[in-house]
Amino acid sequence: MYWCACALLFSGVWSVSPPVPDQLSLSGTWTLSSHDGALVLPAEVPGCVHSALLREGLIQDPYFRFNDVSYRWIALENWTYSTTFTASAQLRGKQEVELVFDGVDTVASITLNGNLVGKTDNMFRRYDFSIRELLKEADNLLQVQFLSPVVYASERSRAHQSYRVPPECPPDVQKGECHVNFIRKEQSSFSWDWGPSFPTVGLWRSVRLEAFDTLQLQQLSYLPLYNGSGSQWELQVELLVDAVRTTGVQVAFSMSELDLEQAFQTQFLSGRTKKTFTFHIKKNSQVKLWWPSGHGDQPFYMLSVRVFGDGFLMLNRDVKQVFFRTVELIQEPIPGSPGLLSIITASTIIKTKGCQLESPGSTHAFQNRSPPCHLKNLLRSAVDANMNALRVWGGGVYEQDLFYDMCDDMGIMVWQDFMFACAMYPTEADFIQTVREEVVQQVGRLKSHPSIIIWSGNNENEAALATNWFNISTPQRPVYVKDYVTLYVDNIRKIVLKEDPSRPFLVSSPTNGVESEREGLLGLDHVPWTRFASEYGFQSWPSFSTLQPVSVKEDWSFGSNFSSHRQHHENGNQQMLQQAALHFHLPNSTDPLRRFTDTLYITQVMQAQCVKAQTEFYRSSRSQIVGGKGHTMGALYWQLNDIWPAPSWSSLEFGGKWKMLHYFARSFFAPLLPVSVEDDGALVIYAVSDLNVDLKLRVVVTVHSWANLDPVCSRTSDLQVVPGSSAVALYKQPVAALLAGCGRCTRLTCLLTFHLEDGAGSQRGSDNYHFLSSPREAVGLQRANITVKVQQDGAGFSVTLQSSSVAAFVWLDVGNIPGRFSSNGFLMLSRNKTVGFEAWRPTSAAELSRSLTVTTLRDVY
Structure with a gap:
């Protein structure tokens, strides 16, 4: 780490009247025109062409049916944004006036009053231009002339004559555009295996004028640095300032x-x-630390910054929140194992668990259509499912400030990728230069957030090159390795380590970390029993209420053109059904709509079961090494959110509705959880603890019959100490021996539930279940008669169910009423069960009752 010594104490007498900088917002309504002037319409800034066309009724909902292909012409056009404004005498009288664009998407020429101001080629950069001499009092004409991002990317690819930069185009099933790796733009906007091709064009963040006489603060950032050996905190504060002239100042x-x-x-x-500027914190013992969700609070301090010079106060700025926390990526050898311990720590050793954000952390393919309330709901849904970490994926965008502010406040750790994904990239000088500026700006903007715990250079590009996704011939391979090192090591990593000494940096995700570096940055062995699982998952379809607004009746079958069109993963629909058929009877209703909705349901059941099994495997592996593998200290499944209504790996549907997987995640990410595995015919149950305290616990196993709601028998283990942050096997018995003392139970007729208890007999943590055979083979499972009563319960609602028999994967759905249940997709092994419902808009018990449907596994066949 880099450490600085402190400097002078503040002294002197100054005027308290600072020069006031002027700002003029240019956000609002502009004029948008196509290249030939055939289309002229108003357009909101921030925004994009698609949103403007939709608002004026010139296109339908881009998500409706096949419109993603029908509206391909939009991204093939050149477009111009225009506005006029008045510049006051006070503003024009300042010594400097800058035209600032916080986000230009993407390739554009900017003119003011007919004069070329500058050009842009990077969606992820902030651009500012000095324009004072070009201003007049009234009718200043500002124009931003955009080139088609699709045409630009294609032209850049053709200009790259010496060798191909794969992949040239996405697979046909994605219905996308080509050569996205040649443009510094949201990579998934040209399509992905879960999302549409909408290469947006526009001013996607704010535009303004900034005028000043002496100094203008462009950016204020800070880093807390901890000297462990001296138990000493230091605070490093960085000011990025534009100055009209060289000026001596005092900064307090x-x-x-x-x-x-x-x-x-x-x-x-x-x-x-x-x-x-770096200085020591005096009251070291009283510094309160930021903790991830579930492990403590997120306290902050107020920092005031004042700049004095030329006889007056030149700058007075408060930073609302300054957080203190440490973060470390531990990669240490494990005795007897060829691998390394890999764990990300924040303030202390924390097991990282959560999922990854698809495309932007926002909730829409069009950035300006994601209101703050949707973003808050997205992050609250993550925390409420016991997640403490999210990965901002490298094919989307660097998220807006509000996203990171909310993560800071909620205690969500963020794994932050740089925006490169699933591709090789060119290394021409101009491409590298714009990337360098992008990285400097984004690290400077984001590094003050305690929530960001690690930087990653890209998504999957190490794996792509190491395992030859793109069929690169052996003689050509050194060229691509050189490009890889040039981009991610010689440039991105070098900049990040200079700009931010407080966080670890990984060249890629996934990676073997230091072992990959020993292998020339291209690790070959990415094992499933990993030290840290940074991506895994399984697909499902969203619910019918999410699909219905973007489809028509003829689309409502699994074999329809619509269902095929929405699936952007090769053979994805078939894979879901093939996996489901291994464990469940597939829906066979003679009613086409019922068969479709039942199929949607069964894909969600299968997804939830798949991710549950893999996550619980990782969590139970945290304290063991088998054949050099195991000791898994983190699990981030793919993926959290959807940006359109379609099948994907997400646990939240477009609009924020919880899939069955998200309800399951609430249990399998619980801080204290019993997990079962079968090992050579024996049932083994682990107590998995993410708590920071030791507990004395035992396992209670209950045997149930599929045919009867009354439990058959139970077994209890001895009390045993479960250390904090560990996984301990508390129970082991051959399944045959367990069932032998339980009447006529067999693997086909019975199932198990189990939970943890303390010495006082109180249940601790979530309960869990274990199928002794695939549910499709279950003997005795009947179609349950379930009655439901909905009541107002204070600010929320309660839903009471009564069942005549055992019911599996009970799914409650209230259609298009936004909200979530306290539990869903559960096994009903009792006659009565009550769950809560939190509505996200005003509703009533009567409306919920009318909309509520209940589906169980036995209902779909």
């Missing part, structure tokens, strides 16, 4: 809660200057 910092008051004498050079 204060943090009253920690008795911090310190000043530095420095100089800001004419132009853009970055200055870093």
